[in-house]
Amino acid sequence: MAQNAHIQLKDLSKSYKEGDKSRSVLDELNLSVDEGEMIVLLGRSGSGKSTLLNLVSGIDKPDFGEVNIGGTDISDMNEKDRTLFRRKHIGFVFQSFNLIPTLTALENVLLPLKLKGESNEGITDKAQQYLDQVELGDRGDSYPDRLSGGEQQRVAIARALAHEPMLILADEPTGNLDYETGRTILDMLNNLVRKNGRTMIIATHDRDICQIADRVVELKGGQLHKVEHSAAVE
């Protein structure tokens, strides 16, 4: 395990209460990710992929263990600090896009920049650049309900990249899209993340996605198992 890894998850455990019983989802899980690395996190439905992403992003807190991102252990932080950390350093791409319906496409991309506290000067241009990069430069004024599923996910990618986060988390990014659109989105995500030198963890049950990964891990029984690249693609 690399000591100076960009992202390091150490002995991460998380369980949920179901009635009187407790169900363990993650059990002393360890993971190290280097800067600029692209990890695909495989796992069946209910295996705990979303839980793991929630812990990495600071949305949720582990029962035990450390979540170290860029040298900061966020597992000990309080909720507010985790939120402030998230808005500065994490970008999200969700399966169901989760755009803000009351903001236009451009404003959706602007939002993380503003939340991060970037000065007003030039941020609209910056947001517009990212919209251009996802080929939606001319749809900046459109509200999400006027965009197709693929277009909404492209806006979500631009939004995830715009504030130049340390880490991008993608939870089933192609899950709500048809195969063709999914491929396009994935290529775009891959290219942009690599072009911008970002680190990314993609949670999916779709083994096709493994093609773009530097490393593939599978979540099974609350532990991560390394998956050989070729085996994953097959």
Next chain:
Amino acid sequence: MKNKTSNNLLWLSSIRFLLRHPWHFVLSILGVALGVSVVVSIDLSNNSAKKAFALSTEAVTGKATHQIMGAAENLDENVYRKLRIEGKIRKSAPVVKGYGRISGMNKTFQILGVDPLAETPFRDFASQQSGIELDDFITGEKTGLVAQHVADQLQLSAGDTMTVSVGGRTQLIRLSGVIKAGNDRSRRALENVLLVDVSTAQQMFNMQGQLSRIDLILPDKGEQAMLSRINRLLPQGTSITRSDSRSETVAQMSRAFEFNLQALSMLALLVGMFLIYNTMTFSVVQRRQLIGRLRALGTTKNEILTIILKEALLIGFLGTVLGIIAGIFMAQGLVKLVTQSINDLYFVLSVQELSIGLFPVAKAALLGIGATIIAAFWPAREASQADVSTVLRRSSNESKISRRLLPLAGFGLIIGLLGGAVLLIPNGGIAAGYVSLLFMIVGFSLMIPLIIVWMAMVFRPLMGKLNGIIGKMSVRGVVTELSRTSVAIAALVVAVAATVGVGVMVDSFRGTVVSWLEAQLQADVYVQPPSAVSRKADAKLEPKLVELLKETEDVSRWHTVRSVDVQTNYGTDQLVAIEQGVEAQETYQLKASSENFWQQYMVKDIVMISEAYAYRNNVSLGDSLLITTDRGRQSFTIEAINFDYASDIGTITMNRDIYNQYFDDRAISGLALYAVDGINVDQLVERLRNKTQGKQEVFIRSNKGLREASIAIFDRTFTVTIVLRMLAIIVAFIGILSALMALQLERSRELAVLRANGMTPGQLWNYVISQTGIMGVMAGILSVPLGILMAYILVYVINLRSFGWTLQFMIDPQVLLQAVGLAIVAALLAGLYPSRKMAQANPADALRND
């Protein structure tokens, strides 16, 4: 700066959300506006009445610092002469004061009898300097002055004659000129004054040789020395008081009445607050996912809280502005009702115009915005505290509330019990009553979700039988979306319960008064001169007329009543002297008394006080009351407390023989006559009326007639309460409409799924209407127990602590049915628009992802 820019975008998102839900936005503004408008209108009406009172007092009191008053109503004019000649008190002026009506003007005038020669230091408008033609004014002939405005309205000019009715006697007064007021303020105050010479006033009020009071201006320096000098000149029974303390006493009379009106208006605001709470909760519930997304992107809890509170502030601000404007309009009508009630109950007041003070408006603004923020705080806090991971999942909220049902109900029960405990606080006052009411409302609301689940168990099979699968679905829908439906139903329950509470309170009051009047009115015929204040018998019957009526054929026995204002150690109080002997016990219902009270009250210095008086002054059996009489200050022991709903200020009752021992007044205020058995009372009344032809104008009413007249006055004094209840009903109606309509409009996706699965527009209509109808029925049923609880507190706690009256609790089933009906009708109406909209809409549009 950092936060400012990001907040701008969040705020923009918020505003767009509100604008995308215009129905919801407008109805929540309306909820605030209605609550605020009721508070503003009541406040402005009360304030205008108060201001009018202060204005007229100020104008007629003038610059007087002190007043000398007699023991009963009047004092001997020799006191004035003595004061002037022996005491050399130059700055003194005699006043004779009373009320009357000028024919052609539909209002009561204050008739002020003055001596223009002594007036210069006191009242500019009544002095020689103001241009009063002395020769004309003090001719011995009855002359008077009115305001220019009144003269214009009556189309009279100097030299013309006007007809003035005083205590049932018609008098002709020649207009000798108009009152010249120094400024606009006094001009307005003097619009209800008829200025006459002292001797003219004495003739008009049958007060020869007597004065109402003597006004004095005492210098600050040496005031005490002057006072003791004056006191030495005063006969027993007369007293000297500061002018401002006297007007304060009068103003205090109506304080409980005003407070209760304000409290009722606060109840309307409370209902408004529940509506705001409902709207805000709903608005937050609607946006759970959106909030989850923002939180996932890194928006902090505080930022979410701030944004939602800012929204509430906007709604509160818009609602308050609208409410203040509407309140000012409503006040134009309400001020007449409030003035009418004050005139019927306490003192003569004529409000010509609404005075819009800054304070009531500022208070309303603070209340409206404050109440909105308070009501919105919990939903906003809940939204901001929500766990991001659960917020991002759709059904989490419903499962959360179903887990919370029992703890929520348990918590509600504890809050309700706490509310009950608040009532046990000794000397808790009216405020504690309202706090308890608030606790009980909140407590009951928290129990509503659990009760809804129980009710649904009963309704589901029932609706299944009545309306098949759609019926069952409609009931089930109420439970599956409990987090939204329960809030809407709770708001409706509170709104409708408020109307039940006030309705039952008014009915209980009326019922108690009706049965009390039945017991109180034992004689067959009552004779009373018309009086300026309906519930007071402050005018006098002419002795000759009394004799004439007593001697009428078929009158077997009679008794008289004298009612005067006296000074006691508690201020100015109403004293009633009754002529009846032991048989008075048939008339008076006693709450408490010492042994053999009725035997002793004819011979001993003891009095009976009404329960309102006992409560107001915190006195009970065995306590002493110091009354200023013509024989000096005398102590009377309280030996009985009677039920009396005629006055909330309370009365002291004593035997006429005892009264005559201490007061030189022999006047009679009312006469009760008993007919010989078997005589037709209506015919007797007719005969009595014929006998009084051409004499003092008096009201001669049969027992039934007087009862009806009394109830009519009662109803009139309660008009303002009934108007407030109507307003509460409107608030409730709009609340129901807004909550249910918003709820259904938000279900467009679910309804689109049903349409996509083959539900016809007709079936959809049936589904939506059934569901809103079920919610209406649930709210209607639940509002009954809460309404009765509210009425119970209003009757037994708030009313008791405001006025000290014991009321019988009476529930008119009609009020309850009305409440259930109101909830159902409003709920059905609320379903109309959404069902029509959804039936016409293309399901494909609603099924699209946002």
